[in-house]
Amino acid sequence: MTFEATSPHTLNEIDHRRVFWADAVADAIEARDPDEPVVIKGGISPSGVPHLGNMNEVLRGYFVAEVLRERGHEVRQVFTADDRDPLRKLPRTLADSAGNLVGLSEVDAGALGRNLGHPYTSIPDPFGEADSYGAHFTDLIEQSAALLGVPIEVVSTTELYESGRFDDVVRHVLEHREQAREILANYQDKVDEDYVPFNPICEACGKITETVLSVDLGAGTVEYECTDMTAGDRVIEGCGHRGTATFREGKLPWRFEWPAQWQTLGVDFEPFGKDHAEGSWVSGEHIAEALLGIDAPLPMVYEWFTLNGEPFSSSEGNVILVSEVLELIEPEVLRYFFAKDPKKARDFSVERLDQLVDEFDRVERLYFGEEAGTEKETALAERVYPFVVEEVREGRIRIPYTYAAVLGMTDEPDLRVTMAERAGHLPPDAPAWAREDALARIPLARAWAERTDNEYNYELAESLPDVEFDPDVAAALDDLAAFVEREAPDDEDLQGEIYETARRHDVDVGQFFTAGYRLFLDTDEGPRLGPFLAALDREFVLKRLRREA
Numbered sequence: 001m002t003f004e005a006t007s008p009h010t011l012n013e014i015d016h017r018r019v020f021w022a023d024a025v026a027d028a029i030e031a032r033d034p035d036e037p038v039v040i041k042g043g044i045s046p047s048g049v050p051h052l053g054n055m056n057e058v059l060r061g062y063f064v065a066e067v068l069r070e071r072g073h074e075v076r077q078v079f080t081a082d083d084r085d086p087l088r089k090l091p092r093t094l095a096d097s098a099g100n101l102v103g104l105s106e107v108d109a110g111a112l113g114r115n116l117g118h119p120y121t122s123i124p125d126p127f128g129e130a131d132s133y134g135a136h137f138t139d140l141i142e143q144s145a146a147l148l149g150v151p152i153e154v155v156s157t158t159e160l161y162e163s164g165r166f167d168d169v170v171r172h173v174l175e176h177r178e179q180a181r182e183i184l185a186n187y188q189d190k191v192d193e194d195y196v197p198f199n200p201i202c203e204a205c206g207k208i209t210e211t212v213l214s215v216d217l218g219a220g221t222v223e224y225e226c227t228d229m230t231a232g233d234r235v236i237e238g239c240g241h242r243g244t245a246t247f248r249e250g251k252l253p254w255r256f257e258w259p260a261q262w263q264t265l266g267v268d269f270e271p272f273g274k275d276h277a278e279g280s281w282v283s284g285e286h287i288a289e290a291l292l293g294i295d296a297p298l299p300m301v302y303e304w305f306t307l308n309g310e311p312f313s314s315s316e317g318n319v320i321l322v323s324e325v326l327e328l329i330e331p332e333v334l335r336y337f338f339a340k341d342p343k344k345a346r347d348f349s350v351e352r353l354d355q356l357v358d359e360f361d362r363v364e365r366l367y368f369g370e371e372a373g374t375e376k377e378t379a380l381a382e383r384v385y386p387f388v389v390e391e392v393r394e395g396r397i398r399i400p401y402t403y404a405a406v407l408g409m410t411d412e413p414d415l416r417v418t419m420a421e422r423a424g425h426l427p428p429d430a431p432a433w434a435r436e437d438a439l440a441r442i443p444l445a446r447a448w449a450e451r452t453d454n455e456y457n458y459e460l461a462e463s464l465p466d467v468e469f470d471p472d473v474a475a476a477l478d479d480l481a482a483f484v485e486r487e488a489p490d491d492e493d494l495q496g497e498i499y500e501t502a503r504r505h506d507v508d509v510g511q512f513f514t515a516g517y518r519l520f521l522d523t524d525e526g527p528r529l530g531p532f533l534a535a536l537d538r539e540f541v542l543k544r545l546r547r548e549a
Contacts, residue, residue, distance in 0.1 A: 019376065020383045021341055022063040025269065026071065029064070029298055034268045036074045040065050041267040041297070042152075043080035046120055046137035048091035048314035049101065050144055052322060052348060056302050058141075059338035060271035062150045066387055079152040080261055081141065083120045083134030084161060084251045086208040087112070088231035092317045095140060097129045099323035117207035117229055117236040119251075121158040134158070144322035148331055149390060157257070160264060161248050167220070169260040170247045172292065173197050174215050174222075180291055184255060187283040197256050200245035202226040202238070208251065209238055220247045255280050259288040259296070267297040271342070277301040302342035308349055320350065328353055328448045330441065333360045335388040351452050357401040360388075368394060397438035399425045401445050405456035406535040408446025409521075412462060416442060419537040455527035460536075464549045465522040473515050474547075476505040481545035488538065495530025519544050 018024040029038060042057030044050065058079065065075045090112055095101050104112075107126035112133075115123040120134030130136035138154060145152045160166045173180055177196055185191040196212035200222055211227040222245055226238035252260055258280060261267065272281065277299075285296040304311070310318050325334055328350070337356060340346065349355075365371035366381035373381070386392050399407070399420055407416045416439065420426035426438055449456035469477065480501045483489070489497060502512035516533070517526040526532065533541050 019380045020063075020067075020339075020387075021343075022067045022339075022387075023383070025064045025298070025300055026067040029068065029269050030071075032268070032295075032298065035266070037076045038065075038068055038073050038269070039265055039267050040068075040075060040077045041080065041261070041265060041270045042077075043082055043261070043270075044141060045082040045085045046134045046141065047085070047087065048137065049093055049095045049319045049321065050137055050141040051312050051314060051319035052307070052325060053305065053312035054141065055144060055148070055322060055338065056273065056304075056342075057271065058145045058150055058152060059148065059335065060300065060302055060342055061269070062152075063339060063387055064269060064271075077150075077152050078155050078265055078267075079141070079145070080155050080157055080265075081134065081138040082157045082254075082257070083132075083138060084158045085254075086117050086119055086229070086231075086236075087115055087123060087133070088229075088236070089116070089234070091314050093314060093319060094126060095137075095321060096127045097136070097139065097143075099140070099143075099321045101319070101321070103317075115206075116231070117238075119158065119201065119208060121156070122201075122206055140321075147322050147326055148335055155265065157251070157261070160261075161251060164248060165264055166252075166260060167247055169263055169292065170198070170252060171217065171220065173252060173256055173260070174247070175217055176291060177215065180256065180287070183286055183291060184283065186286070187255065187279075196222070197253055198222055198247075198250055199253060200224040200243075200250035202241055203243045203245065203249075204241035205239040207236065207238060210253075211238075213242070221245060222247075222250070255283045256287060258284045259292055259294075262288055262297055263292050263294050269298045269300070271300040271302055273304055274301050275304075300342065303345040305346040305348055307347075308351065309347055320348075328444055328451065329357055330444065332389045333357055336360045336363065336384070339384050339388050350448070351454070353448055354401045354405075361398045361400070364389075364396070364398065367392075368396075393434075395431055395434050397426065397430055397434045399438050399441050401441065401448075402456065403535055404441045404445035405449045405454075406532065407442045408449060409456065409458055409460040410462065415537065415540070419535070419540075422537055423535065458521050458523065458526050461520060461522040464544065464547060465518055467515075467518045467547075469515055472505050472507050473512065476501050476507050476512060477515065477519075477545050477547070479505065481542050484533075484538065484545065485542055489534065491528075491531035491534040493530075494534045495528060498530055519547070 040061040042061050044054050044057055061077055065077045068075050090104060090109060092104055093101055094107060111124060112126060121132045123133035125133055125136040127136060130139055142154050180197045181191055181195050196215060198212055199208045199210050202209050205226060207226060209224055209226045210229060211225045213223040213225060215222050224243060224245055226241045228238050229236040251257060281299060288294050288296040307318055307320055312318060333356060362371060363381045363385055366373045366378050367385040403425060407419055410416060417426065421428055426435060483497050499509055502509045513529055514524050516529045517523050
């Protein structure tokens with residue numbers, strides 16, 4: 001038969017009248033008239049640190065699930081841990097159950113090296129915290145989803161095999177292995193007449209092997225030989241053992257295992273990265289329809305995003321965990337990041353997190369009508385905002401992120417409150433819950449400043465430093481204090497006045513800035529002084545400029 005693939009990019013082109021992409025996806029799912037519950041799936045091979053990029057698999061499905069639930073549908077959001085995959089290489093970075101990143105040298109790398117080629121669920125957890133390597137990293141995925149308030153139902157692929165839930169589909173594939181071979185030959189060059197779509201686990205050495213000698217459908221077994229496995233640019237040696245494995249003691253190759261998951265779990269929709277769109281999706285759809293006789297789920301391709309301009313990579317150590325990000329921003333801000341258009345590539349920049357937070361804050365203001373935007377901006381904010389916050393509450397207050405970083409320069413709670421109130425970011429008559437939530441952003445912004453060592457990574461001198469200035473500098477400081485008291489300047493006006501005051505008093509500009517840093521930070525350098533002083537409590541600035549204790 002002739003197979004015509006359906007482009008997985010179709011969903012990126014439908015109904016531009018929908019301001020939120022998840023609504024367009026939900027429309028397409030409903031058009032298929034699925035049985036209840038609607039099953040939305042994501043998945044990952046738990047090969048190492050489950051980084052922020054992996055959350056695409058969780059969050060893209062989550063927003064579609066929430067839209068469908070809003071429309072009255074029962075929805076299951078399942079997440080497959082492809083934990084029967086073999087360990088093909090050693091990752092450079094690992095993470096313990098608390099989310100602490102460690103290098104390979106900090107665990108028993110030799111034990112991992114001896115387990116190359118073994119299924120993840122057969123490898124001991126290098127931290128001794130879970131039943132296996134696979135279970136350890138699957139637990140981290142589940143924890144990351146929970147931190148974002150996303151309830152997922154994790155399904156172990158190993159369990160699908162060992163429980164017998166995959167028995168029927170494995171038997172069907174092996175019974176029709178000639179047809180399977182013909183289909184796969186359209187997508188892979190290394191498919192010869194001896195190819196069998198099943199990878200047994202060697203009973204002698206525990207490695208997965210790709211060499212099946214014969215199939216006994218009646219007994220539900222295969223005969224195999226443990227041969228070498230190619231893993232990238234290296235070869236994982238087989239032990240040469242010949243033996244027998246049941247259909248539960250091995251796995252289907254990925255191009256068959258993915259459609260097998262669709263059939264066994266009844267999947268209706270699955271988002272995935274563009275690497276699959278250009279590879280295993282097309283063969284998976286072909287296998288589902290021509291070999292298994294089922295409809296492939298509705299697909300949606302999302303673009304990858306980068307971390308600080310570089311690709312996410314567990315093996316290369318360029319990762320950040322959800323738990324790490326939530327030390328810097330609120331969960332709703334991170335959920336908003338994933339609510340943005342999935343067909344656009346984006347960079348998650350820790351350095352520029354303030355821009356993401358500012359964007360979220362604006363969406364919140366648009367939703368509550370506190371700021372004017374275009375018709376499209378307002379419509380999108382009104383649709384998306386309720387999906388990214390835990391609860392829609394009027395009267396919520398947000399201290400601007402960079403100002404929160406300035407407040408984080410002092411550990412004195414009362415001073416933080418005073419400064420925030422006098423800057424107009426913390427209304428005294430606001431509800432207690434709103435003030436508490438607003439102030440909770442300060443330690444996040446402080447952690448961001450410290451992590452990136454940016455212009456806000458300084459500590460305010462709580463008491464007057466022991467400094468002395470020559471008469472010209474002292475007079476200039478008094479003059480600057482008078483200007484602040486008289487004009488209540490904004491950041492740029494104050495920055496300009498610092499230069500002008502130094503010139504009027506014939507003081508070297510650099511020396512005058514150093515004087516300011518010594519007074520406020522007890523250091524010789526710091527952030528742009530004008531914006532920094534403008535952000536501080538005005539009475540505090542006046543006293544410090546006048547060298548009053």
